[in-house]
Amino acid sequence: MQQRTLVALPFLLLASCGAAPQSSAPAQAQVETPVATQGLNAAAMARTVEAAQRLPRLRSLVVLRDGETLAEHRFNGGPPLDRPVNIKSASKSVLSAMVGIAIQRGVLEGADQPVLSVLRADAPASPDPRLQRLTVGNLLSMQAGLDRTSGPNYGRWVSSPNWVRFALSRPFVDEPGGGMLYSTGSSHLLSAMLTRASGRSTHALAQEWLAGPLGISIPQWPRDPQGVYFGGNDMLMSPRALARFGELYRLGGAIDGRRIVPAAWIEQSWTPRAVSPWSGGRYGYGWFVGEAAGHPVRFAWGYGGQMVYILPSLKLTVVMTSESGAARDGGHIDALHALLAEGIVPAAVAGA
Numbered sequence: 001m002q003q004r005t006l007v008a009l010p011f012l013l014l015a016s017c018g019a020a021p022q023s024s025a026p027a028q029a030q031v032e033t034p035v036a037t038q039g040l041n042a043a044a045m046a047r048t049v050e051a052a053q054r055l056p057r058l059r060s061l062v063v064l065r066d067g068e069t070l071a072e073h074r075f076n077g078g079p080p081l082d083r084p085v086n087i088k089s090a091s092k093s094v095l096s097a098m099v100g101i102a103i104q105r106g107v108l109e110g111a112d113q114p115v116l117s118v119l120r121a122d123a124p125a126s127p128d129p130r131l132q133r134l135t136v137g138n139l140l141s142m143q144a145g146l147d148r149t150s151g152p153n154y155g156r157w158v159s160s161p162n163w164v165r166f167a168l169s170r171p172f173v174d175e176p177g178g179g180m181l182y183s184t185g186s187s188h189l190l191s192a193m194l195t196r197a198s199g200r201s202t203h204a205l206a207q208e209w210l211a212g213p214l215g216i217s218i219p220q221w222p223r224d225p226q227g228v229y230f231g232g233n234d235m236l237m238s239p240r241a242l243a244r245f246g247e248l249y250r251l252g253g254a255i256d257g258r259r260i261v262p263a264a265w266i267e268q269s270w271t272p273r274a275v276s277p278w279s280g281g282r283y284g285y286g287w288f289v290g291e292a293a294g295h296p297v298r299f300a301w302g303y304g305g306q307m308v309y310i311l312p313s314l315k316l317t318v319v320m321t322s323e324s325g326a327a328r329d330g331g332h333i334d335a336l337h338a339l340l341a342e343g344i345v346p347a348a349v350a351g352a
Helices: 014-019 042-053 088-105 116-122 129-133 136-140 151-158 163-168 184-198 202-214 239-250 263-269 332-351
Strands: 030-033 058-065 068-074 288-292 295-302 306-311 316-322
Touching (some): 042 058, 068 239, 088 184, 088 239, 088 263, 116 163, 136 184, 151 163, 163 184, 202 239, 239 306, 239 316, 288 332, 316 332
Antiparallel strands (some): 030 068, 288 295, 306 316
């Protein structure tokens, strides 16, 4: 995830979605599911899709309203919508769901559980006393206080022989529960806790707790040198699977008559706890919290534009995936936010 502009901030106009580099002749969007006549205004959505076609990095757009798939589009040679793609840091929102399930099942004790209650063997020999106060909730809200492993420190961290020990040995630059320090090392510590506490891999838990109940595919993704699945990055899910996951959260954790995630956990996850020092955006337990065109929105955000937007008041779940290899954002995230706030939301309001 690149921390730039969140949904709470002003959006670009749809007409200026070209803030991201445009190709001179955008390819025609591949329509998987036609826009329905109910739920979304067809003319407004057509304009939105036309704007989306001008974004060369956009690969997919999926829109569900009240559980019904109203629009599915592929762009710029994007893969089929049921093919898993790297969702980057949107993985953090999925991991947050797994932590909530783990707490409900007694695998973890709760958000206030000390991290060292499970990972003490990987702590430094003479740790900073503040490490004793580090909790599961601090990791989820990016308030660990430890120096970041993202940004300029990322390469050194993932090149280290033991990612968990590296993350736990970072010096404190703030107090646990202090300012937001976005760090994938914090998420990886959660994956390690799930693995150690359950005796099973994070992938195995994801299969049992999410993939199976939701009827989706979550293939194996990269692991650290000790075999712990990467926590908070590089998870693989298709756009349709992401939409299904988003619907689970929109519905309060129960879908098709089956409770999967505790409703109280979703409420906790969507409660703002930290503020990004880069954008001023609010962050809960693995989810960003903001507004789109005056409507509350909660969203997962992966590097390069892997987005799951949930707008409960409009019964909307929106997924966008993007090519993420570009070195610079170039306005792409702003343009995705604009597609939502100035295209899809008005289409939903007009189509109600």
